Amino acid sequence: MASLKELKGRINSVKSTQKITKAKQMVAAAKLRRAQAAAEAARPYAERLSGVMVSLASKVSGDSAPKLLQGTGSDKRHLLVVVNTDKGLCGGLNANIVKAAKAKATQLITEGKDVTFYLVGKKGRAPIKRDHPERIEKHFDTSNVRQPGFEEAEAIADDLIERFEKGEFDVAHLVYPIFKSALAQDPTVDQLIPVPSPEGEGSGGDAVVEYEPGEEEILEELLPRYVKTQLFGALLEREASEQGASMTAMDNATRNAGDLINKLTIQYNRSRQAAITTELIEIIAGAEAL
Amino acid sequence: MALHFELVTPAKLVRSEDVHMVVVPGAEGGFGVLDGHAPFMSTIRDGEVQIYKTEGGSPETIEVRGGFAEVGENGLTVLAEHVES
Numbered sequence: 001m002a003s004l005k006e007l008k009g010r011i012n013s014v015k016s017t018q019k020i021t022k023a024k025q026m027v028a029a030a031k032l033r034r035a036q037a038a039a040e041a042a043r044p045y046a047e048r049l050s051g052v053m054v055s056l057a058s059k060v061s062g063d064s065a066p067k068l069l070q071g072t073g074s075d076k077r078h079l080l081v082v083v084n085t086d087k088g089l090c091g092g093l094n095a096n097i098v099k100a101a102k103a104k105a106t107q108l109i110t111e112g113k114d115v116t117f118y119l120v121g122k123k124g125r126a127p128i129k130r131d132h133p134e135r136i137e138k139h140f141d142t143s144n145v146r147q148p149g150f151e152e153a154e155a156i157a158d159d160l161i162e163r164f165e166k167g168e169f170d171v172a173h174l175v176y177p178i179f180k181s182a183l184a185q186d187p188t189v190d191q192l193i194p195v196p197s198p199e200g201e202g203s204g205g206d207a208v209v210e211y212e213p214g215e216e217e218i219l220e221e222l223l224p225r226y227v228k229t230q231l232f233g234a235l236l237e238r239e240a241s242e243q244g245a246s247m248t249a250m251d252n253a254t255r256n257a258g259d260l261i262n263k264l265t266i267q268y269n270r271s272r273q274a275a276i277t278t279e280l281i282e283i284i285a286g287a288e289a290l
Numbered sequence: 291m292a293l294h295f296e297l298v299t300p301a302k303l304v305r306s307e308d309v310h311m312v313v314v315p316g317a318e319g320g321f322g323v324l325d326g327h328a329p330f331m332s333t334i335r336d337g338e339v340q341i342y343k344t345e346g347g348s349p350e351t352i353e354v355r356g357g358f359a360e361v362g363e364n365g366l367t368v369l370a371e372h373v374e375s
Contacts, residue, residue, distance in 0.1 A: 038301070041301060041302040041303065042300055042301060042302070044296075044298050044302075044303045045298045045299060045300045045303075045369060046300075048296075048298055048360075048367055048369055049369060052331070052358075052360055052369075056331075149301065150299075150300045150301060150371070150372075153300075154371075208328075208329065209329040209330065209331055209362075210328060210329065210330045210331070211330075211331050211332070212316060212317065212318050212330070212331070212332040212333075213317065213318060213332075213333070217333070218331060218332075218333055218358065221333050221358065222358070225357075225371070228300075229300060232300050
């Protein structure tokens with residue numbers, strides 16, 4: 001049986017842990033609202049852009065299409081762009097993303113493809129390095145900015161496109177969490193490069209649209225932008241997912257700490273009572289002996 | 291008749307309003323868009339978008355960098371990468 005002093009120490013330490021988790025939960029809740037608003041604000045741009053993409057891609061086809069749309073003609077070398085968070089304390093979020101990335105990698109490797117990783121965010125490094133130490137191409141660090149914005153997405157996209165044009169890979173996949181709610185974040189794998197040709201008919205396909213300069217030139221401008229927007233969206237989703245997961249995980253942690261404190265307090269009171277009873281018995285026994 | 295004008299950046303929807311005319315700095319020269327403009331698409335160079343709320347009024351200017359403009363049935367949409375207001 002632990003001594004009273006030890007118990008008191010443990011109660012205090014659990015209490016201070018609870019304070020930390022509680023604070024982190026409230027911070028995450030506040031940040032979640034902001035992250036969700038940012039994700040929502042970015043939606044119109046992405047929608048318009050893919051609308052334009054659809055109408056353009058249906059017009060430009062065949063050999064004249066840019067490489068980013070057409071691909072290199074082979075699909076031997078795959079690059080997995082894995083978007084993880086920079087900070088922990090967010091439950092199983094990063095574990096789930098890494099699991100999805102590893103599953104995709106295993107699938108591609110068994111198909112006989114070459115797989116390399118391009119990691120965004122800190123928390124994916126260690127677990128992926130453990131399984132695929134020689135396949136990691138680059139870490140992109142986003143931990144030194146407070147809120148990753150379009151600049152980061154632009155930097156990643158430029159780097160990726162440069163690598164693509166140098167012929168370092170044929171297909172790029174983007175692995176990132178999609179924010180559904182504070183309780184659910186689904187890791188998703190999307191093809192990033194070559195840009196998947198949009199499904200469906202171009203909106204207003206019958207109208208004669210004039211292009212300046214030409215269709216191909218515009219498409220060539222548009223595709224890198226599309227990649228950037230995809231990455232930007234992924235970063236925003238990651239942000240919202242991180243805060244959501246963190247909020248849920250910290251809520252659980254706070255509740256567990258509360259339970260633990262209750263249990264320890266009961267134990268503390270019991271042993272205090274036991275000590276008092278023992279003392280009393282000793283005194284009474286001593287008095288009777290006289 | 292008014293022209294529906296939207297200015298969108300990756301971060302947010304900057305403008306969505308009905309205006310009289312917008313002058314856009316196209317890559318091959320600036321162009322003004324009034325209501326009923328034919329469907330048209332152009333890349334834009336870095337420069338000022340001029341928004342004329344009313345006919346003959348003085349324009350409001352917004353600096354944009356990188357992107358393109360699209361004129362369709364439902365008005366003019368400018369997708370810009372950066373906006374400095």
